[in-house]
Amino acid sequence: MPHKLIALYQNGNYLVKLYSDGTKIKQTGADNFIAEFPDSIDLKITNYCDKNCPMCHEGSSTLGEHAQLDAEFLATLKRGTELAIGGGNPLSHPQLEQFLERMSAQGIICNLTVNEKHLLENKERISHLIRNKLIYGLGISMQSYNEQAVEFARCYPNTVLHLINGVFMDYDKIADKGLRILILGYKKFGRGNAYFSPEIENQIAITKKKLPSLFGKFRLISFDNLALEQLGIKELIGTKEYDNMYMGDDGEGSMYIDLVAESFARSSTSTKRYPLETEITKMFKKIQLIRG
Numbered sequence: 001m002p003h004k005l006i007a008l009y010q011n012g013n014y015l016v017k018l019y020s021d022g023t024k025i026k027q028t029g030a031d032n033f034i035a036e037f038p039d040s041i042d043l044k045i046t047n048y049c050d051k052n053c054p055m056c057h058e059g060s061s062t063l064g065e066h067a068q069l070d071a072e073f074l075a076t077l078k079r080g081t082e083l084a085i086g087g088g089n090p091l092s093h094p095q096l097e098q099f100l101e102r103m104s105a106q107g108i109i110c111n112l113t114v115n116e117k118h119l120l121e122n123k124e125r126i127s128h129l130i131r132n133k134l135i136y137g138l139g140i141s142m143q144s145y146n147e148q149a150v151e152f153a154r155c156y157p158n159t160v161l162h163l164i165n166g167v168f169m170d171y172d173k174i175a176d177k178g179l180r181i182l183i184l185g186y187k188k189f190g191r192g193n194a195y196f197s198p199e200i201e202n203q204i205a206i207t208k209k210k211l212p213s214l215f216g217k218f219r220l221i222s223f224d225n226l227a228l229e230q231l232g233i234k235e236l237i238g239t240k241e242y243d244n245m246y247m248g249d250d251g252e253g254s255m256y257i258d259l260v261a262e263s264f265a266r267s268s269t270s271t272k273r274y275p276l277e278t279e280i281t282k283m284f285k286k287i288q289l290i291r292g
């Protein structure tokens with residue numbers, strides 16, 4: 001069945017098409033994609049989390065605070081913009097539903113990323129959000145094989161398993177199940193910096209070696225920019241195919257906004273951060289001017 005087009009818009013010199021299965025296509029007649037505003041934003045809405053994962057690059061804990069979800073720039077987001085809402089545990093934010101309703105009314109496409117254990121504690125609630133189109137995509141962060149989380153992912157086609165390079169090693173257990181996976185680079189940031197070890201390094205090397213055997217065993221394998229680098233994807237698939245599929249550097253059509261710290265940056269690992277402003281286009285221009 002063909003997937004429904006849920007957003008179609010011009011962003012700078014390129015056209016963006018977003019389909020109901022999460023596929024995003026960017027087209028331009030120019031040599032480079034030049035955006036006017038971010039078509040994808042990584043949005044942190046809380047730093048509260050009770051899981052205390054040792055590699056958490058956000059440094060989230062039960063001492064973490066929830067963000068105010070009424071920042072002025074939110075009203076200036078363009079229709080069709082994708083928000084990847086995360087935390088901390090975004091499900092712990094008391095105004096999550098209210099926020100999703102507001103964004104949805106504005107024509108914003110919301111995706112939510114949750115930890116596998118939080119998913120299982122909130123299955124009904126998440127199913128309700130998906131059924132009511134308050135979220136389109138669901139990211140499930142999985143650290144090791146979790147049968148119930150995998151079953152949930154198989155029931156909802158717009159689910160993507162988020163797997164941290166060097167941490168998740170159970171690829172054989174999730175292969176050949178029609179799943180979509182996103183491999184995230186290991187971030188030496190927050191608690192992830194102290195947790196990094198020769199063992200993690202070795203597991204990254206094992207994953208790199210194993211990767212070619214995984215192609216064809218998933219409905220989709222995707223990578224964030226850090227994982228592309230850590231796993232040498234360009235060398236693996238060749239420059240032509242890589243350039244065809246590459247969605248751009250961090251900050252080219254995407255950005256990170258931390259509503260808890262009331263700051264924004266190119267990506268969640270950028271050390272250079274700026275205080276929130278009132279207009280998304282101006283915020284985006286700022287991160288394009290300065291690297292880091």
Ligand code: SF4
Binds near residue numbers: 051059089
């Ligand atoms: S990695 Fe995710 S689940 Fe773990 S402590 Fe951090 S926010 Fe919580």
